[in-house]
Amino acid sequence: MKIAIGCDHAGPQLKSLIVKFLEEKGHEIEDVGTHTEDRVDYPDFAHQVSELVAKGSCDWGVLICGSANGVAMSANKHDGVRAAIAWKPELAALAKQHNDANVLCLPARFVSSEEALDMVDAFATASFEGGRHEGRVKKIGWPLAMAGWLCGWAALGMAQDVSLVYPELAAKYAATIQAEQLNQHLSVLASDAYEGRETGTAGADKAAAYIAGYFRSLGIAPYDGETYMQDVPLESVQIQGASMTYGEEAWSLYDDFVLYPGLKEEVLDSLPVVFAGFGIADSLWNDYAELDVEGKVVVVLSGDPRNADRLSYVTNELGPNQWSEGPEAKRIAAAAAGAAGLVVVESQYGMTKGRLKGWIGRKSVRLQREETPNGEGTDLPTFFVPERVGDVLLADTKAKSVAKSRTTAQRKGRVWRGEVKDQRLSFVLDRARRSFVGANVLGYIPGRDSVLSRELVVITAHYDHVGIIDGEIHNGADDDGSGTVTVLELAEAFAMAAAAGEGPRRSVLLMTVVGEEKGLLGSEWYSDHPVFPLSRTVANLNIDMIGRVDEQHSDDERYVYLIGSDKLSTELHQISEAANGKWVDLALDYTYNDPEDPNRFYYRSDHYNFAKHKIPVIFYFSGVHEDYHKPGDDVEKIMFGKTAEIGQLVFHTAWQLLNRNERIRVDVANDFPTKN
Ligand SMILES: [Zn+2]
Numbered sequence: 001m002k003i004a005i006g007c008d009h010a011g012p013q014l015k016s017l018i019v020k021f022l023e024e025k026g027h028e029i030e031d032v033g034t035h036t037e038d039r040v041d042y043p044d045f046a047h048q049v050s051e052l053v054a055k056g057s058c059d060w061g062v063l064i065c066g067s068a069n070g071v072a073m074s075a076n077k078h079d080g081v082r083a084a085i086a087w088k089p090e091l092a093a094l095a096k097q098h099n100d101a102n103v104l105c106l107p108a109r110f111v112s113s114e115e116a117l118d119m120v121d122a123f124a125t126a127s128f129e130g131g132r133h134e135g136r137v138k139k140i141g142w143p144l145a146m147a148g149w150l151c152g153w154a155a156l157g158m159a160q161d162v163s164l165v166y167p168e169l170a171a172k173y174a175a176t177i178q179a180e181q182l183n184q185h186l187s188v189l190a191s192d193a194y195e196g197r198e199t200g201t202a203g204a205d206k207a208a209a210y211i212a213g214y215f216r217s218l219g220i221a222p223y224d225g226e227t228y229m230q231d232v233p234l235e236s237v238q239i240q241g242a243s244m245t246y247g248e249e250a251w252s253l254y255d256d257f258v259l260y261p262g263l264k265e266e267v268l269d270s271l272p273v274v275f276a277g278f279g280i281a282d283s284l285w286n287d288y289a290e291l292d293v294e295g296k297v298v299v300v301l302s303g304d305p306r307n308a309d310r311l312s313y314v315t316n317e318l319g320p321n322q323w324s325e326g327p328e329a330k331r332i333a334a335a336a337a338g339a340a341g342l343v344v345v346e347s348q349y350g351m352t353k354g355r356l357k358g359w360i361g362r363k364s365v366r367l368q369r370e371e372t373p374n375g376e377g378t379d380l381p382t383f384f385v386p387e388r389v390g391d392v393l394l395a396d397t398k399a400k401s402v403a404k405s406r407t408t409a410q411r412k413g414r415v416w417r418g419e420v421k422d423q424r425l426s427f428v429l430d431r432a433r434r435s436f437v438g439a440n441v442l443g444y445i446p447g448r449d450s451v452l453s454r455e456l457v458v459i460t461a462h463y464d465h466v467g468i469i470d471g472e473i474h475n476g477a478d479d480d481g482s483g484t485v486t487v488l489e490l491a492e493a494f495a496m497a498a499a500a501g502e503g504p505r506r507s508v509l510l511m512t513v514v515g516e517e518k519g520l521l522g523s524e525w526y527s528d529h530p531v532f533p534l535s536r537t538v539a540n541l542n543i544d545m546i547g548r549v550d551e552q553h554s555d556d557e558r559y560v561y562l563i564g565s566d567k568l569s570t571e572l573h574q575i576s577e578a579a580n581g582k583w584v585d586l587a588l589d590y591t592y593n594d595p596e597d598p599n600r601f602y603y604r605s606d607h608y609n610f611a612k613h614k615i616p617v618i619f620y621f622s623g624v625h626e627d628y629h630k631p632g633d634d635v636e637k638i639m640f641g642k643t644a645e646i647g648q649l650v651f652h653t654a655w656q657l658l659n660r661n662e663r664i665r666v667d668v669a670n671d672f673p674t675k676n
Contacts (some may be wrong), residue, residue, distance in 0.1 A: 001028070001059045001060070002027070002028045002029075002030065002057070002058045002060070003022055003027050003028070003029055003030070003058055003059060003060055003061065003062065004029075004030045004032065004048075004049040004052040004053055004058035004060075004061040005018060005019060005022075005029060005030070005031050005032070005049065005061065005062045005063075005064075006031070006032040006033060006034075006045035006046065006048055006049040006061070006062075006063055006071075006103050007033075007034060007040060007045060007063065007064035007065060007108070008034060008040050008041070008042040008045060008062075008064070008066075008070070008071070008072075009034060009037045009039050009040055010064065010065050010066040010109060011064030011065060011106075011108045012034060012035055012036060012037060014064055014106070014108050014113060015031070015062075015064055016114055017113055017116070017117065018062060018064075018116065018117065018120055019031055019429070020052055021117050021120060021121075022120065022124070023082070025124070027124075027249045030043055030052055030057070030058055030291055031046060031645065032048040032049055032052075039248055039400060040133065040450070042065045042070040042071050042074065043070070043071075043074040044449065044450060044451040044452075044503065045063070045071070045451070046063050046065075046070070046071040046072075046074035046075045047074055047075075047077075047078070047451065047661065047662075048451060048575045049061040049062075049063055049103065050074070050077075050078040050081045050083070050103065051078065053078075053080070053081055053102050053103055053246045054078045054079060054080040054081050054587075055475045058536040059102075060102045060103060060104070060123075061075075061083075061102065061104070061292075062103070062104050062105075062106065062120060063075060063083065063103055063104070063105045063106070064105070064106045064107075064108050065105075065107075065108065066107065066108055066323040067107045067109065067110070068085040068086075068087075068105040068106055068107035069085065069107075071083070071105050072084070072085050072103075072105040075103050075105065077661065077662070078662070080102075081102060081103055082099060082100060082101045082102055082103065082137070082140065083101065083102075083103035083104075084099060084101035084103070084104060084105060085105045085106075085107065086104060086105070086106065086119050086383055087092040087107060087110060087111055087115075087119075088115065088119065089115075089118045089119050089122035090119070092104055092119040092120070092123040092126070092592060093122040093123065093125075093126040094123040094126075095123065096123055096126035096127060096128060097126050097127070097128060097129050097133075098128075098129065098133050099133070099137060099140075100128040100133070100137045101123075104119065104120065104123045106119065106120075106293075112265065125137055125296070132138050132196070147665070150297075159358045161503040162571070162574045162575050162577075162578040164578060164579065164582060164656060165656060165659045165660055166655070166659050167501050167582070169279040169497065169537075169655075170583070170651075170652055170655045170656075171583065173493045173494070173496060173497045173502075173651070173655075174493065174648045174651045174652055174655070175648075176489070176492060176493045176496060177486075177489045177490065177492075177493055177644050177647040177648050177651060178489070178644055179640035179641050179643070179644045180640070181371055181489055181492075182482075182486065182489055182640050182643055182644055182647070183483045183635075183638075183640050185214075185484075185485040185488050185489075186217070186477060186481050186482070186484075186485045186547075186635050186638060186640075187635055188210060189207055189210060189481050189484060189485065190237075190475040190476060190477035190481040190634065191248075191475070191635075192473050192475065193206070194206055194207055194475070195467060195468055195473055196465050196466060196468055196469075196474040196475060196476060197463060197464050197467065197495070197519065198465065198466060198467025198517075199234065199365055199438050199449070199462065199464045199514050199518050199521070199522075200234060200236060200365060200434075200436050200438060201467055201516045203437075203467065203588065204438065204463070204464050205512060207464075207484075208229065208439045208441050208463065208512075208514070211228075211441045211443075211463060211484070211488065211512050212227075212228035212229065212441050214488055214491070215228050215441070215443040215491060215510075216228070217494040218491055218492055219499060220443045220444070220445055220491065220495055221356045221444075223442045223443075223444040223509075223531060224498045224531075225341075225451070228441050228443065229439040229440070229441060229442070230439060230440040230441075230442055230525075230526065230529075230531060231437050231438075232367070232437065232438040232440060232514055232515060232521065232522050233367065233368040233369075233434055233435070233437055233438060233525075233527045234365055234366065234367060234368055234436055234437065234438050234515065234518075234521065235366055235367075235368040235434065235435050235436075236363055236364070236365045236433070236436070236473075237363070237364050237365075237366065237431055237432070237433050238361075238362070238363040238364070238431070238432050239261055239360055239361065239429065239430070239431050239432075239606070240427065240430040240431065240432050241253055241368040241430045242257075242259065242427070242429045242430060242522075243427070243428050244257055244383070244425065244426065244427045245254070245425070245426045245427075246273075246393065246423060246424075246425045247423045247424070248428075249392055251385075251389060253360070253518075254353060254357065256385065256386070256389055256435045257343075257355045257382070257383050257385045257389065258352060258353050258360060258383070258384050259356070259360065259381070259382060259383045259429075260356070260381075260382045261356075261359055261362075261364070262379055263379060263380075263381040263382070263429070264379050264381075264643075265381050265429075266283070266428070266429040266431060267426075267427065267428055267429070268297065268340060268341055268381065268425065268426060268427040270421045270424040270425075270426050271295070271296055271297045271340055271341065271424060271425055271426070272295075272297070272352035272419060272420070272424060272425075273295045273296065273297050273298075273299060273343075273393060273419070273423060273424070273425050274292075274293045274296045274297070274298050274299065274417075274418065274419045274420070274421075275299045275300075275338075275393070275394060275397055275399055275416070275417055275418060275420060276288060276291060276292065276293060276298045276299065276300050276417055276550045277300065277301065277305075277405070277409070277415040277416075277417045278300055278303065278305055278323065278330075278333060278417045279298065279300030279301070279303050279323075279330040279333060279342070279344070279414070279635030280305075280314055280323045280329075280330070280333065281336070281337070282314050282323065284313065284314055284315070284316070284318045285304075285305065285313050285314045287300070287415075287417055288333065288337045291417055291418070292339075292419075293334070293337045293338060293339045294337075294339075295338065295339075295340050296339060296340060296419070297339065297340060297341040297342070297343060297391070297425045298337075298339040298341070298342050298343070299343045299345065299393050299394075299420075300330055300334075300342065300343070300344055301344075301345050301347075301390070301402065301405060301406065302327075302344055302345060302346050302347050302348075303323075303324050303347065304321065304323040304324040305409040305410065305413070305415065306410060307315065307410060307413065308410060308411075312324065312473055313409075313413050321402055321616075324475060327342070327344050327382060327384075329513050330342065330344065330589065331380050332378055332380050332381055334361070334380060335378040335380040339380065339443045340381070341380065341381040341382070341383065342380055342381070342382045343383045343384075343385055343393070343425075343426070344382065344383070344384050344385070345386075345387055345389070345390030345393075345402055346384045346385065346387075347383055347385060347387065349384065349385065349386035349387070350359050350585070351538070352384045353384070356384070359519050363519040363552070364518070365519075365521065366519070366521065367515075367521050367524060367525055368435060368516070381427070383399065383427075387402045387403070390402040393420065394420075396418055396420060396421060396422070396423065397416065397418065397421075398416045398418070399415070399416040399417075415498070438464075438514035438515055438521075438522065439514055440511055440512070440513045440514055440522045440523075440525070441463070441511065441512045441513075442509060442510075442511050442531065443491045443495075443509070443510040443511070444456075444507065444508075444509050444510075444531075444532075444632060445491075445494050445495060445498050445503065445504075445507060445508050445509075445510070446498075446507045447503065447504055447505050447506040447507040447508070448498070448501070448503050448504070448505055449505035449506070451506065452505045452506045452535055453506060453507050454506065454507075454536065455506045455511070455536045455537075455538050455663055456506055456507040456508060456509050456532050456536060456537055457506060457507075457508050457537075457538050457539050457540075457541065457654050457657050457658055458508075458509045458511055458537055458539070458540045458541075458605070458610065459487055459490055459508065459509070459510050459511070459540075459541045459542075459543070459650065459654060460511050460512070460513055460530075460540060460541070460542045460543070460606050461480050461483030461486065461487045461489070461512055461513075461515070461542065461543045461544060461606075461630045462483070462484070462512065462513045462515075462516030462517070462522065462523075462544065462605070462606055463480070463481075463484045463512040463513070463514065464513075464514050464515060464516055464517055464518075465479060465480070465481070465517060465583040466517050466629060469631075471557065472631040473577050473631065473634065474629065474630070474631050475631075475633060475634050475635070476546065476633055477633050477634050477635040477637065477638050478545050478546075478547045478548045478625070478627070478628075478633050478637070478638060479544070479628065479629065480516065480543070480544045480545055481547075481635070481638075482543075482545060482546045482547030482548075482638060482643050483542075483543035483546060483620075484512050485643075486543050486546065486643060486647040486650065487510050487511075487512055487543065488510075489644075490510055490647060490650060490651055490654070491650055494508050494510070504654075504655060504658030504659050505659050506538065506656060506657070506658040506659070507532075507658075508654060508658055509531075509532060511526070513526065513606055516544075516605065516606055520606055520608060520609055521607070522606070523606035523608075523609040523610070524609045526609070527609040527610060527612070527613055531640040534610075534613050534615060537610070537615050538615075538616075538657055538658075538663050538664060539542055539569075539572060539615060539616045539617065539618070539657050540607050540610035540611075540615055540616075540617045540618075540663065541607075541617070541620070541650050541653060541654055542606050542607035542610075542617060542618070542619050542620070543620045543646070543647075543650060544605040544619065544620070544621055545621055545622060545623070545624075545638070546560065546620055546621065546622045546638075546642070546643050546646045546647075547622070547638035547639055547642070547643045548622060548623075548625045548626055548627075548637060548638065548639065549622060549623070549625070549639070549642075550622065550624055551623075551625075552623065553589075553622075553623070556587070557639050557641075557642045558585075558586050558587060558642065558645065559587035559589050559622070560586050560587075560588060560589065560620055560621070560622055560646050560649065561589045561590070561591060561592050561593075561594050561601075561619075561620075561621045561622060561623060562576065562588050562589070562590060562593065562618055562619070562620065563590075563592050563601055563602050563607075563618070563619040563621060564593065564602060564607060564611060564616075564617045564618055564619050564672075565593070565617075565618045566593070566668065567593075567616075567617075567668060567670045567672055568611065568614060568615075568617070568666050568668050568670055569616035569664045569665060569666050569667060569668060570665075570667055570668060571664040571665060571667075572618065572657070575653060575657065575664070576588075576618060576649075576653045578656075579649065579652035579653045579655075579656055580649055580652075580653075582652075583648065583649075583652050584645055584648055584649045584652065586645055586646065586649060592621070595671050595672050595673075601619070601621060602619070602672050603672075603675065605621070605635075607619045607620055608621045611670070611672070611674075612675070614666055614670075616664060616666060618653065620649070620650060622642070622646070622647055
């Protein structure tokens with residue numbers, strides 16, 4: 001058995017006797033303290049033991065304080081915990097036999113050591129009798145499902161009723177979040193001097209330095225004693241050119257082929273070439289049957305084979321299918337067969353080239369790590385060539401030409417497949433890389449409760465934007481200057497409360513992240529390399545673009561879109577709603593909280609990197625507007641009154657999460673699926 005044990009300053013001596021006693025009986029002990037007679041608060045230890053029992057990490061628990069009342073009251077607040085006070089062995093045994101107690105509470109000032117050990121022994125050896133006691137024990141809990149004998153209104157009322165803790169302090173410090181100060185910060189960060197804050201540029205570094213300097217001025221200590229920055233190793237990559245040779249032929253990028261830029265290999269050296277028809281691996285049509293493509297370059301035709309009536313030989317249907325629509329299924333089939341590369345002979349090469357050209361030439365920024373995960377199923381090198389090039393590839397085979405292959409396929413329902421003799425294909429990619437370091441900026445304010453402060457709420461916004469494009473500075477005042485300065489104001493509010501000894505019980509991490517515009521990179525890095533354990537991260541509140549109105553709300557600015565609030569934790573949603581109802585009263589718009597919504601905003605800002613680790617999130621957002629990612633996203637257009645109100649809502653929600661006795665529970669199966 002694994003047994004949790006804890007006490008306040010009345011119990012350390014008795015506790016160590018019990019620990020020794022239980023260990024001698026072969027039990028494993030989780031001792032949460034306290035270990036000295038210095039004064040402490042009993043709930044801090046009672047909650048820890050109860051958590052361990054409630055979560056099933058321990059089989060049962062022992063709690064000790066002077067009278068046993070305080071620890072019992074605290075423990076019994078936990079769902080699934082049944083804590084019993086005993087002062088003689090018979091009571092300890094009965095608590096188990098009749099009440100299925102799982103925490104034994106001992107009054108250190110009223111029992112001798114011998115009596116206490118006898119009680120522990122009685123409790124350890126007794127077992128629940130079930131039977132008529134079973135139904136009674138079940139009635140102890142107070143979940144709504146059981147309250148059937150209450151009238152409906154009461155049950156409904158309870159579902160909505162979240163008690164809000166420390167309301168006066170919450171109101172006092174929320175009021176420090178003000179439009180004027182937001183304006184002051186944003187007038188700096190969204191000025192031309194910051195050059196649009198693109199990740200990897202001096203402008204972004206300057207913004208990071210400004211934020212860190214502000215944290216310092218608030219009296220927030222560096223999170224590790226030295227710095228506010230978390231280094232994020234990044235790499236920018238840009239394709240400069242590429243060439244392909246085949247026998248005597250030399251082909252060049254764009255004119256003769258295009259490629260998927262995400263490929264890992266930069267060289268394919270003199271590889272054999274295999275023609276695999278349409279590249280389909282399906283039950284009615286399998287181009288890979290008895291074909292060895294291991295380590296070779298596979299050449300396939302675009303589309304799927306169809307008869308004269310346009311019926312697909314693969315599906316016997318007229319409509320499109322996974323093989324006829326785009327190359328993804330063919331890439332996966334080729335990779336599964338062991339191919340080293342795939343060449344798709346495109347019947348509409350011009351269109352494919354047009355679609356890929358901008359993507360190939362673009363500079364991309366990514367996290368620097370050993371393995372770059374690819375979300376698209378495979379990173380098999382994939383090329384697209386016009387039929388003219390396809391004809392050269394097929395010239396010395398029985399397929400003869402692209403047109404001939406297609407005609408045979410249509411008429412006869414089959415196609416010649418096989419290795420091309422005596423020819424080899426090579427490929428060289430010229431890719432420029434630059435390594436650099438970006439930084440997440442962290443303002444960590446420790447909680448005032450010795451135990452709960454191990455847990456934290458993370459509040460985020462991204463300080464990077466898209467920089468200078470075609471000579472024009474994109475200041476990103478709304479995206480996400482508005483969120484960044486709100487985080488600064490939240491930092492001030494929490495820092496003031498902490499300095500006055502009125503700070504939250506749990507810790508709060510105010511983090512502005514880098515690399516969001518490059519693909520949520522800073523938050524991805526943090527969630528892969530968390531400075532504070534994700535297991536102790538209660539929630540993430542993420543703020544991205546809250547300073548403008550969108551078309552749907554052009555006549556009333558007092559609204560905010562909330563995304564994610566009910567996706568993992570019912571309590572988070574209830575707290576958010578209750579805090580808004582009591583203090584802020586903004587219209588909460590859940591339009592984008594729908595997995596069916598085509599905008600997929602749930603996946604488009606930094607909270608996603610917390611949600612994918614099952615940490616409850618809320619994304620605060622006021623929608624897109626005509627200046628989104630344009631040079632006109634400037635500070636003059638920001639509605640600071642509205643921004644401050646949303647900031648206050650974030651504050652109140654965080655305040656509740658930070659101060660409640662119990663951490664919010666994850667109790668909902670997320671209907672937004674996690675991306676690969
Ligand atoms: Zn943004």
